[in-house]
Amino acid sequence: MSVVPTRAKIVIIGGGVGGTSVAYHLAELGEKDVVLLDRNELTSGSTFHSAGLVGQLRADPTLTLMNMHSVDLYRKLQTTDTPPSWRECGSIKLASTPERMQEIRRQIGWAKSFGLDLHEISPQEAQNLFPLIDLDGVVGACYMTSDGQVDPSQLAMALANGARKNGVQIFTHTRVLEIKTKNGRVSSVVTDKGEIECDVVVNCGGMYAPQIGRMVDVRIPIVPMSHQYLITDNFMEEDAPFLPSLRDPDNLIYFRQEVSGLLMGGYERKSQAWSADYNSIDDIPANFNSMLLPDDWDRFYDIAEASQRRVPKMAEVGIKNFINGPEGFTPDNEFCLGETSVGGFYVAAGFCAHGIAGAGGIGKVVAEWIVAGEPTMDLWHMDIKRFGASYKSPDFTLQRITENYEAYYDIHYPGEERKSARPKLISPVYEWHKANGAVFGEKASWERVNYYENNVGDDTKRPQGWLGKHWSSAVQVEHHATRNSAGLFDESSFAKAQISGSRAAEFLNYVCANNVVKGVGKTVYTQALNSKAGIESDYTVTQTGTEKFMIVTGTAFATHDFGWLEKLRREFKFDNVEITNITHDLACFGLMGPNSRSILQSLTSTDLSHSAFPFMTSQEIVIAGIQVRATRITYVGELGWEIYASINDGLNLWQKIVSAGKDLGLIACGYRAIESLRLEKGYRAWAGEINTETNPYEAGLGFAVALKKESFHGKSACIEAKEKQKRKLVAIVFDDITSAPFGSEPIRINNKVIGRIKTGGQGYTINKAIAYAYLPIDTCEPGTAVEVELFGRWAQGLISSEPLFDPTNERVRL
């Protein structure tokens, strides 16, 4: 029996494709003091029973790049002495509905911006490549030559071998029983073979990851879901050309060749969680390794039937093997990656049945994250910190996972909303909104008003294609009311934190790129940068006392942004700084528009004139007899205030403002109007135009960086970014407002693809469609014509100087 060392720098828990890939990439980055532990044999979790399909193109650009890295790596491993049986057989995706064909055309567009070889093929060409299919109902198809398949267990072994050769020590049949922490960081891992002191622990436990997370009181919202496929008897000619894999998402099925038979699986409409239910967290038996679940033919029946319609041979051939294996799914079908709230405790799990395709890329980005201490790509969609406290509930988590699993192959249109587990978190004005025709959206489990259906507008601006699907004419009505009179927005879901203590000012001026200590009552927009000058967060900071500040950030970013603050406080030893999440204590209403001053003034004796209450200042005042904090600020490009009141006063205050504004054209408005207004004004959104991969200068936010400050986190990288700017965020406008991109579409100049759209939408005041994109610096001149591909058609756009609306800021400083 091998004995585990008493110390290692990094301990990886789990020897599936996730753990072995993280180990492989850490070793490649020069980390030699790495130990990998598995409670059983390598690959004995979900990996050994995987179907092994490797597809690269995904809706998320980062994930696509990660999967492309996987393919490069599997090709390379194929040339080693432990090849993983990588077979670059290509893949076909069928469209069995016109909507799916639109999706395919859109994906072909994205693929161009990645240099991926995805192209449209006719149904007949699809059949030539995969002769077993019946073409009934097939509208079209696409084909990617560089997709493939791999043997999952051999892949894990190849990665483990590569890691071992570079110094990683691997111990199987070594179970982690406990993880110890000291001062908020991991300090050791206790196994049944001894204790290992360490600096970093990587939880690569797949579906077991939540159990491992519980050892340090970290919630990892993953549930093992039963996933099934079958393998037919061999029936094809030995010398027949090897088939590409085939996905027919409209029929919820996939195929790949297995020896000279077929492997066929799918995503059934009625899913089944394993070892977890609505009232209890996952509890996988201690001996569940190298095991499968009992066949569940009832649940597979519809899939089997669909497979016979598409490939009639399926009705004739015998079945050699039926697999029902559990796999860890997350509430949004994206991975759980990154450092958790416990310092040095990382997770790389919850691969949602695309862990084989993802493993290469996952290992790379997680290893880089560990070495750098921060992500090296925009990994927000996969960051464990995207999950808020609501996911502590097993019921909420499972409802979300079930909804996502069952919609795995569905087309997801922009503006689509979740249906399950709602409402979860509500503002004090929720019932009022409901009674007044609100159509709600959900963000980070908060119910928020998208728009009010009573605000009926004209339908002529409905966007063509997908963007028109969940569009409402009410948004333009609310947009115009805010520009011309006043709009009232319920922003109570904003994440809010109080930072206090004797070193609070010093701490915030270290974390933030801007100078945020300008005196009590001053509000500052700032970014918090990582050490590469990537934007980790952006928010406003208001100094509310000599040793007290309030941070306000986006609804979805509480765990992420406040987690980053906690991390820097811990790592840079800022004692005497307290970070308190006060999100649920305060309601917040945005009163915006040219009439906002008159409305608010009618409710308070405080002088609200520009000289008495300047832009970017904040005061505690009384409105309609209610004590509030009012901050003069805007995210829509108009005169306005954000008003913070105790949650208990929220409804009363809202109603008072609504009645005060009745004769001044005030209407209640929703988040969709904010989006249109801010796009016009060019205000950036984190996870929209800016993220950890973008720096302030290329994002046009250099004005918010105080380079004169002696130091702040990321300063030296920031100076370099300023000097060596290679690309720039530009606004692109389209004369036809119904012709709007919404993200990832390729952009070309003179027939050469030079980038892809980040965000897009409609600007109702300028009456144009708007998009933002990072383009090479030499192509950014305003007036430059570009083309953007919308569902296979190239739309003409123009790079325009920013902001598109009110360039002199007159309206904000009224």
Ligand SMILES: Cc1cc2nc3c(=O)[nH]c(=O)nc-3n(C[C@H](O)[C@H](O)[C@H](O)COP(=O)(O)OP(=O)(O)OC[C@H]3O[C@@H](n4cnc5c(N)ncnc54)[C@H](O)[C@@H]3O)c2cc1C
């Ligand atoms: C039926 C099925 C078909 C699939 N098909 C595909 C496909 O076609 N393409 C694709 O890309 N993906 C597919 N997947 C998904 C893919 O198989 C998984 O995403 C992947 O294998 C997960 O790997 P992992 O390393 O995260 O987890 P696992 O392989 O489960 O590894 C986790 C390891 O952690 C170990 N462990 C747990 N607790 C402890 C502890 N306390 N101490 C020490 N060790 C511990 C376990 O023993 C286990 O070996 C499929 C999955 C299923 C179930």
